[in-house]
Amino acid sequence: MTTNTPIASLRIATPETYDTEALQRLDSAHYLHPFTDHAALRERGARVIVRGEGVYLWDSEGNKIIDGMAGLWCVNAGYGRASIADAVHAQLLQLPFYNSFFNTTNVPAVTLAALLARLAPSQFQHVFFTSSGSEANDTIVRMVRRYWQLAGKPERELIISRRNAYHGSTMAGASLGGMAGMHAQGGLPIPGIVHIGQPNYAEGGRGMSEAEFGLLAAGWLEEKILEAGPDKVAAFIGEPVQGAGGVVIPPATYWPEIQRICDKYDILLVSDEVICGFGRLGTWFGCELMGFQPDLIAFAKGVTSGYVPLGGVLVGGRVAHTLIEQGGDFNHGFTYSGHPAACAAALENLRIIDTERLVERVALETGPHLKACFAALVSHPLVGHAETCGLTAGLNLVRRKGASAHDCEAFPATHAVGMLCRKHMFDNGVIMRAVGDRMIVAPPLSITKVEIDEMVERIGYCLDLTLEEVVRRGWMD
Numbered sequence: 001m002t003t004n005t006p007i008a009s010l011r012i013a014t015p016e017t018y019d020t021e022a023l024q025r026l027d028s029a030h031y032l033h034p035f036t037d038h039a040a041l042r043e044r045g046a047r048v049i050v051r052g053e054g055v056y057l058w059d060s061e062g063n064k065i066i067d068g069m070a071g072l073w074c075v076n077a078g079y080g081r082a083s084i085a086d087a088v089h090a091q092l093l094q095l096p097f098y099n100s101f102f103n104t105t106n107v108p109a110v111t112l113a114a115l116l117a118r119l120a121p122s123q124f125q126h127v128f129f130t131s132s133g134s135e136a137n138d139t140i141v142r143m144v145r146r147y148w149q150l151a152g153k154p155e156r157e158l159i160i161s162r163r164n165a166y167h168g169s170t171m172a173g174a175s176l177g178g179m180a181g182m183h184a185q186g187g188l189p190i191p192g193i194v195h196i197g198q199p200n201y202a203e204g205g206r207g208m209s210e211a212e213f214g215l216l217a218a219g220w221l222e223e224k225i226l227e228a229g230p231d232k233v234a235a236f237i238g239e240p241v242q243g244a245g246g247v248v249i250p251p252a253t254y255w256p257e258i259q260r261i262c263d264k265y266d267i268l269l270v271s272d273e274v275i276c277g278f279g280r281l282g283t284w285f286g287c288e289l290m291g292f293q294p295d296l297i298a299f300a301k302g303v304t305s306g307y308v309p310l311g312g313v314l315v316g317g318r319v320a321h322t323l324i325e326q327g328g329d330f331n332h333g334f335t336y337s338g339h340p341a342a343c344a345a346a347l348e349n350l351r352i353i354d355t356e357r358l359v360e361r362v363a364l365e366t367g368p369h370l371k372a373c374f375a376a377l378v379s380h381p382l383v384g385h386a387e388t389c390g391l392t393a394g395l396n397l398v399r400r401k402g403a404s405a406h407d408c409e410a411f412p413a414t415h416a417v418g419m420l421c422r423k424h425m426f427d428n429g430v431i432m433r434a435v436g437d438r439m440i441v442a443p444p445l446s447i448t449k450v451e452i453d454e455m456v457e458r459i460g461y462c463l464d465l466t467l468e469e470v471v472r473r474g475w476m477d
């Protein structure tokens, strides 16, 4: 921006005044996007999203897009909820901010803490608020180590996570995560965090049943515990279903076996529910579907449907009791822990999810419908296999189909067929995310069966376009 640009011109444009090119110019001149190749984006120009309603978005050119990713796995209640906006507006007028540091509290934070205790599995009666999932996981790293200090075992510092996990992008969050590309930048992981393999049956389960593979993959935890020394291990952390890693749905045998191993060695079990929490899998929390009882839960995203940033940690009885009864000061917190406006947004959002029975609808109606639709997509020549869990799903684009996921032939990674497919989707009014050549969705929980049909129809059309292009490039006969 040149110094003589009038400050008054830098207001949010109204629908009559969008100048897409001007916005793109300002965008590439000043806005460094997260997880983005800035030079490549400058070539293309960013798409300007201007409005949302229900499961639909509109861009500055007037194109209507069905949002198969609920923003970034977070807009669970859908766009355009006036009652959330009203709740935030009222709270901002009443009390826009006050901290919870110095023996003070505020009404929305107290009320939300009580509501979360009511919704969560019964071992959770306490909550620590943050503003994001990354901060929630940073809090967990400090909290589990503080717990073991207080429990008289300060040598229990090691936290075990999984490769291809996503736990956020702060130093601790990215270290807990198992993304090689993130570890390659900035000297990660930080000390005291190690990783085991992920429970990805398609990737590692050749020659065995899903149930057998689930036990095998959980067994990697026990191996790592024995290798490190059980008296050195503080906690194990995992997402019930890995989201950013590509909707990796573990076999049913996996989590109960993880629980058994954590119990056997007295290790804290942490569920990162930033995606799976608040109904995504058809239960309020993913651990309920997967059949395990964590000691700590990280949450964010869906708690406010993304209307205002909020995250936190649900603290189970074992840790809460020790922290409260023996802990004295816990030297950790954020300016915006328990932000009144964010908590007001969460309260109204959770009220919507409850009164519209969105969790139950995912379990009984929309989830099964999405499953049937994705199963049907496997007949497409480009689709090797597809999996769904609740309202999240993934399908693999393959060069040659096989009898099972293990017999498909993948495209060379350099072809980036997933990115090609994603572009066709984006150009044709549907948002799907590409993780390598795995295409994934996680639409708003408010989506109807009719809207799922529309989304899947558009996906099918874009798979056709992708197939044509792949054949034209000679990558497939």
Ligand SMILES: *Cc1c(COP(=O)(O)O)cnc(C)c1O
Pocket (backbone or CB within 6 Å): 073, 131, 132, 133, 134, 135, 137, 166, 167, 168, 169, 239, 243, 244, 272, 273, 274, 275, 300, 301, 311
């Ligand atoms: C998105 C995500 C995070 C990080 O949350 P932010 O709000 O982006 O910091 C952590 N864990 C999981 C499982 C996530 O999907």
